[in-house]
């Protein structure tokens with residue numbers, strides 16, 4: 331029977347490939363009866379694998395700010411054999427609300443960034459590879475898209491975004507070129523932006539470091555979706571929501587994200603907040619987290635070769651102290 335869903339929304343076996351999946355599964359070590367919160371459900375690849383360890387007894391709470399993941403969640407709910415619930419929203423807000431409402435979990439996963447489905451659907455405007463409306467919102471109901479950012483942010487702000495979130499060498503040149511072009515005509519489509527970026531950087535730099543627009547597109551996506559702010563706000567709620575002995579796993583794809591996770595975990599593992607020069611602890615703060623990954627777990631050469639998206643992944647896992 332023909333599905334009622336438009337083609338682009340149909341779950342597909344070639345969709346998003348979960349990154350570091352075996353490593354996440356081993357480190358989260360779910361058991362029957364446990365509750366898993368998947369804060370970045372996407373196509374549900376990680377959730378499906380992790381749910382196997384629940385052996386039909388347990389609960390999965392799936393969160394995603396993108397409503398187009400719902401068909402993937404419905405497929406998961408039908409097949410996972412455990413109680414499953416979908417909550418649409420920003421994980422920093424949803425996790426805070428769940429924690430305030432006394433929900434507790436044994437494992438929590440944040441697999442950051444965008445999914446292959448988001449990148450591959452041209453109408454979402456995440457990709458520099460196809461011409462499409464300039465959008466990049468993970469949540470299509472959000473007020474602010476890449477179109478507003480590119481047309482309205484001042485040149486200095488754009489330069490800062492390109493440099494900080496994209497590590498773009500030619501941030502200033504690109505921001506200026508955007509400023510000049512939008513005085514003539516506003517940016518509406520990804521193709522216009524790609525052309526402007528290409529024209530702004532010196533010819534030799536257009537070759538050899540991947541697509542010339544890759545870093546600017548990544549930077550805009552991080553800014554449009556407030557990705558670093560969401561992560562920063564979500565981590566305390568993630569730790570609060572864990573039961574003692576529960577584990578939180580975060581997969582990041584950018585050094586700025588990884589730094590946020592590393593520092594937060596280190597702080598919670600240290601407990602004491604007294605200045606180092608104090609001879610004894612006077613704050614009395616106990617460690618909240620045990621770090622299970624002193625160094626971030628990286629994908630094997632094989633995984634990185636098979637799935638280029640995995641190449642920059644770093645996994646950190648912490649366990650709430652009993």
Ligand SMILES: C[S@@+](CC[C@H](N)C(=O)[O-])C[C@H]1O[C@@H](n2cnc3c(N)ncnc32)[C@H](O)[C@@H]1O
Nearest residue numbers: 348370372373374375376394395420421441560
């Ligand atoms: C890398 S994909 C997750 C893929 C998933 N682990 C899988 O195996 O299919 C990231 C997902 O998280 C969602 N996401 C990113 N940031 C979010 C946030 N702050 N709140 C809620 N969802 C978010 C995106 O919409 C996307 O669907």
